[in-house]
Amino acid sequence: MSKIKILELVVGLFVALGMAAFFMLAMKVSDISSLGDERGYKVQARFENIGGLKVRSPVTMAGVRIGRVTGINFDENTYEAVVTLSINPEYDRLPADSSATILTSGLVGEQYVGLEPGGMDEYLKNGDTIKLTQSALVFERLIGRLVTSLAGGNKDNSDDQPPSSPDAPASRGEGGG
Amino acid sequence: MQRSSPFAPAEVLIAIRGLRFVRGALTIFDGVDLDIPRGKITAIMGPSGTGKTTLLRLIGGQLRPQAGRIEIGGQCVHELGRRELYQLRKRMGMLFQSGALFTDLNVFENVAFPLREHTQLPENLIRTLALIKLESVGLRGARDLTPAQLSGGMARRVALARAIALDPMMIMYDEPFSGQDPISMGVLMKLIQTINDALGLTSIVVSHDVQETATIADYIYLISGGRVVEHGTPAQLGRSSSAWVEQFLHALPDGPVPFHYPAPDYEADLLAGQDL
Amino acid sequence: MIRWLQGLGRYGLARLTRLGRGNLFLLRLLGSLPFLFNRPRLLIVQLYSVGVLSLPIILVSSLFVGMVLGLQGYTNLVPYGAEASLGTLIALSLVRELGPVVAALLYAGRAGSALTAEIGLMKATEQLASMDMMAVDPFKRVLAPRFLAGFIAMPLLAGIFTAAGILGGYFVAVEQLGVDSGAFWSQMQASVDWREDVVNGVVIKSIVFGLVANWIAVFEGYDTVPTSAGIGRSTTRTVVNTSLAVLGLDYVLTALMFGGL
Numbered sequence: 172m173s174k175i176k177i178l179e180l181v182v183g184l185f186v187a188l189g190m191a192a193f194f195m196l197a198m199k200v201s202d203i204s205s206l207g208d209e210r211g212y213k214v215q216a217r218f219e220n221i222g223g224l225k226v227r228s229p230v231t232m233a234g235v236r237i238g239r240v241t242g243i244n245f246d247e248n249t250y251e252a253v254v255t256l257s258i259n260p261e262y263d264r265l266p267a268d269s270s271a272t273i274l275t276s277g278l279v280g281e282q283y284v285g286l287e288p289g290g291m292d293e294y295l296k297n298g299d300t301i302k303l304t305q306s307a308l309v310f311e312r313l314i315g316r317l318v319t320s321l322a323g324g325n326k327d328n329s330d331d332q333p334p335s336s337p338d339a340p341a342s343r344g345e346g347g348g
Numbered sequence: 349m350q351r352s353s354p355f356a357p358a359e360v361l362i363a364i365r366g367l368r369f370v371r372g373a374l375t376i377f378d379g380v381d382l383d384i385p386r387g388k389i390t391a392i393m394g395p396s397g398t399g400k401t402t403l404l405r406l407i408g409g410q411l412r413p414q415a416g417r418i419e420i421g422g423q424c425v426h427e428l429g430r431r432e433l434y435q436l437r438k439r440m441g442m443l444f445q446s447g448a449l450f451t452d453l454n455v456f457e458n459v460a461f462p463l464r465e466h467t468q469l470p471e472n473l474i475r476t477l478a479l480i481k482l483e484s485v486g487l488r489g490a491r492d493l494t495p496a497q498l499s500g501g502m503a504r505r506v507a508l509a510r511a512i513a514l515d516p517m518m519i520m521y522d523e524p525f526s527g528q529d530p531i532s533m534g535v536l537m538k539l540i541q542t543i544n545d546a547l548g549l550t551s552i553v554v555s556h557d558v559q560e561t562a563t564i565a566d567y568i569y570l571i572s573g574g575r576v577v578e579h580g581t582p583a584q585l586g587r588s589s590s591a592w593v594e595q596f597l598h599a600l601p602d603g604p605v606p607f608h609y610p611a612p613d614y615e616a617d618l619l620a621g622q623d624l
Numbered sequence: 625m626i627r628w629l630q631g632l633g634r635y636g637l638a639r640l641t642r643l644g645r646g647n648l649f650l651l652r653l654l655g656s657l658p659f660l661f662n663r664p665r666l667l668i669v670q671l672y673s674v675g676v677l678s679l680p681i682i683l684v685s686s687l688f689v690g691m692v693l694g695l696q697g698y699t700n701l702v703p704y705g706a707e708a709s710l711g712t713l714i715a716l717s718l719v720r721e722l723g724p725v726v727a728a729l730l731y732a733g734r735a736g737s738a739l740t741a742e743i744g745l746m747k748a749t750e751q752l753a754s755m756d757m758m759a760v761d762p763f764k765r766v767l768a769p770r771f772l773a774g775f776i777a778m779p780l781l782a783g784i785f786t787a788a789g790i791l792g793g794y795f796v797a798v799e800q801l802g803v804d805s806g807a808f809w810s811q812m813q814a815s816v817d818w819r820e821d822v823v824n825g826v827v828i829k830s831i832v833f834g835l836v837a838n839w840i841a842v843f844e845g846y847d848t849v850p851t852s853a854g855i856g857r858s859t860t861r862t863v864v865n866t867s868l869a870v871l872g873l874d875y876v877l878t879a880l881m882f883g884g885l
Contacts, residue, residue, distance in 0.1 A: 175665070182668050185676045189780025192787035196719070196822050199809060227817075408757055437759040448754035451746075465760050507754075 211238050211257035212297035216271040216284070221252045222307025223282045224273055230256050232269075232286040237262045240284060256284060258295070267293040270303035282307060354383065354567075354579070361386040361518060361550045362407060367416035369399070369406060376402055378574040380416070384518075389544050389551040391565035393558065394572050395596070400554040401445070403571075404520045407552070408442060409433045420518075438466055441511030441519035445526065447503035449495040455482070455506050456491040462513040481509040484546075485539060501532030505539065512543060518550040519543075525557040533557075537564050558597055570596065642847075649843050656761065656768040666765070670773035674735040678781055681734050682727060686785040689726060690792025693717055697793075698801050710803050711812035714793035719821050720882065723786030724829035725874050728837055731774075731781060732866035736841035739770055740862040743845025744855040752846075771842045778834025779827060786826050824881040832873055837866045 221243065230238035242255035258265065268289030275282050286301075295301070362384035369377040376399035384390050392400055405411045407418055409425045418425045420436065428436060449458050460478040463469060469477070482488040485505040495503060504524060511519055521540065525533050541564050544551045555561045562568065562582045570578045570585070570593060578585060578593050585593060595603030611617070660667050697713040743766065746752050752762045790812075797803040816822065841862050848858040 178672050179668055181676055182671045185671070185679065186776075186780060188679075189783050192780075192783040193827075195787045196783065196790075196826065197818060199813070410753065410756065434759040434761075437757055440757065442754065442757045444750045444754050446749055448750040450751055450755075451749070462758050462760075465758070465765075510758075 211259045214256045214258055214295050214299050214301060216254050216256060216301040216304050217251045218254060218273060218304050218306045219251060220306040220309060221254060222273055222309060224307065228281065229283040231283060263294060265295045266291045267295050267299065269301060271301045272305040273307035355385050359385045361421060363419045365417050367413050369402065369413045375574055380576055382569055382576065384550060384552060385567060386550050387548055388566040389553060389564055391553045391555060391561045391568045393556055393561060393568060393570055396556060398571050401522050404522055404554055408440060438514055439517045441516040443507050443511050443521045443524060445523045447507035449503055449507055451495050454492055454494050458506060459510045459513055462510065466514060481513055485509045501528055508539060512547065515547065521553045523555055524553065525555055525560045533560055540564055646843050650839055652763055653767055653771055656763040657772060659764040660768055660772060666769040667773055670769045671777060674774045675777035675780065678731060678735050681730055682781050682785050683788055685730055686788040687792040689722060690714060690789030691796045694793040694796030698797065707803055708807040709811055710797045711808035712815040715790055715812045715816050716821065718786045718789045719816060720825040723789065723826050724782045724833055725870060727782040727785040728833035728870045729867055731778060732837050732863050735774060736837050736862050736866050737859045739841040740845040740859045741855055743842060744848035744858050747848050748850035748855060767842050767846060771838050774838035775834045778837060779830040782826050782830035829877055832877065833870050836869045836873065840866045
């Protein structure tokens with residue numbers, strides 16, 4: 172082969188090597204499947220407190236990631252957080268009465284939305300709202316409750332009920348449309 | 349300062365009038381009038397540093413004068429746009445002092461360069477032309493050498509072959525004889541004359557090698573202090589009454605251009621050191 | 625005192641004019657790029673010169689950087705029992721910062737200085753002037769191919785650096801230190817986001833660095849004082865100015881892209 176041909180071949184190999192490197196970065200290193208989330212169907216959930224939940228946080232059921240958080244907004248009328256979840260299209264048989272809880276992975280890890288299946292025969296569709304939600308546990312409130320419950324337990328024969336914590340987690344009924 | 353031209357207008361290829369060029373704080377040319385006649389070898393000589401190379405760059409359009417006109421075949425060089433200037437340059441050849449061969453190409457490729465860049469000729473024709481040019485400078489056998497393997501004189505000859513590759517109408521030589529041994533100088537002198545006559549070129553030789561240049565030049569301009577001091581045929585200059593011309597042409601160490609750099613009084617200078 | 629201020633003013637003006645000259649140069653250079661569509665061979669030759677010939681230093685350096693990251697990361701994560709996160713540590717460090725930045729610095733030292741020296745030498749030996757006199761535009765024939773080749777090569781080299789560094793880290797972490805291979809890759813994949821980290825980091829940064837590094841290298845060469853001392857000064861300036869520019873731009877880009885997180 173002439174010198175020029177060899178040169179061109181080598182340069183071609185160089186460019187191919189560069190592309191292979193980027194390919195490896197895409198496939199093995201990063202989470203490129205996240206690009207497919209745009210195809211999921213959108214479901215909303217309202218929370219009193221989302222804690223440290225972020226956009227792109229995972230949505231799981233039974234520990235398996237089935238989607239991502241794609242939007243976090245604030246409703247000025249009801250003073251709630253409105254979280255938009257994108258569920259991967261292959262999981263289209265989630266009962267319409269499933270509940271959503273904001274959980275923490277590990278002790279101080281990142282937060283995610285965990286779904287518990289309900290029992291209805293109807294399934295969640297695009298645009299539905301999850302009615303049953305449980306907000307994130309806020310660390311300070313947790314400590315506060317611990318302190319007050321400790322204090323209450325130390326008083327023998329106390330007639331006074333320990334003041335209920337201002338933020339008792341409660342199941343919500345009408346969660347709004 | 350207009351002076352009457354020694355040539356008839358039809359004979360003149362390049363006409364320079366009132367040229368003024370300043371670089372920084374230095375005035376290099378201050379009112380220069382020159383005529384370069386067609387088909388002849390014109391020499392421009394003068395002491396080192398008078399800006400002879402600058403003149404070639406001005407003619408070639410690489411520099412722009414502050415005032416004056418340079419006309420080549422009627423076209424004013426520094427008023428041309430880039431495209432027209434490039435068109436004009438295709439008809440000019442220039443031989444740089446060091447040859448300026450492209451170091452990443454061998455001799456043949458160097459000579460073929462203008463042909464490849466400016467013509468669409470087929471490869472075999474380019475090869476033929478390049479070999480013809482190399483033959484005319486006597487270096488056809490050196491076609492596969494690289495510039496690094498050439499002596500200074502050979503490099504200049506290759507550069508000459510490259511400069512005439514497109515059969516230009518004029519060719520400029522920047523100090524072609526400087527630093528050459530007598531044989532190389534003889535070769536170059538012969539080449540300049542032969543090529544000028546064979547191709548009907550107009551040649552401009554910038555040099556301060558008086559002997560060699562005067563031998564081949566048809567007309568000489570002497571430039572010093574930013575002006576044309578004297579001009580004429582070699583015979584006319586030899587008869588000149590100017591002391592400066594005489595000093596320059598005969599290589600006298602002292603005359604109008606003094607030997608001593610300006611300095612304080614000699615005796616006082618020596619005595620001042622005695623008190624230390 | 626006045627003289628000192630005057631000197632400072634002169635220096636400032638000189639820098640400003642140089643900056644202006646550099647920008648005009650870039651404009652003319654960009655305008656000469658379309659010429660290369662008809663002459664791909666010029667580009668390919670230069671790609672070989674700045675790209676392929678830079679591969680050895682890029683590969684060797686990246687392997688070592690990755691391996692060192694593995695070692696250092698391991699030692700620092702073990703007290704927290706978090707050595708499984710080693711993959712994440714190595715990958716994020718390389719993808720976001722070390723890959724594009726170190727690759728650019730190495731490029732400046734190897735390819736940038738070579739470009740400046742080559743072009744400066746062509747200027748000093750009047751090759752550029754003679755090409756100009758032969759009615760061939762040196763911007764199109766000499767400068768644009770080198771610039772474009774470098775601009776293409778830089779992201780490729782940064783990508784190769786990053787990937788090879790991760791492999792180097794993998795080798796140390798898994799083969800030598802006993803970190804679990806599955807954990808290494810899965811933790812990494814969970815934490816490295818394609819768009820946020822790889823594109824923002826390696827791709828965008830290296831494109832910006834490529835523009836700056838090659839612009840400086842080619843400009844310094846073209847602007848050289850045509851003596852041998854001048855070439856030496858220009859080459860030094862290329863390496864220094866490119867390094868400073870890369871590091872400065874890295875800060876700006878990092879603040880823009882990652883600071884928000």
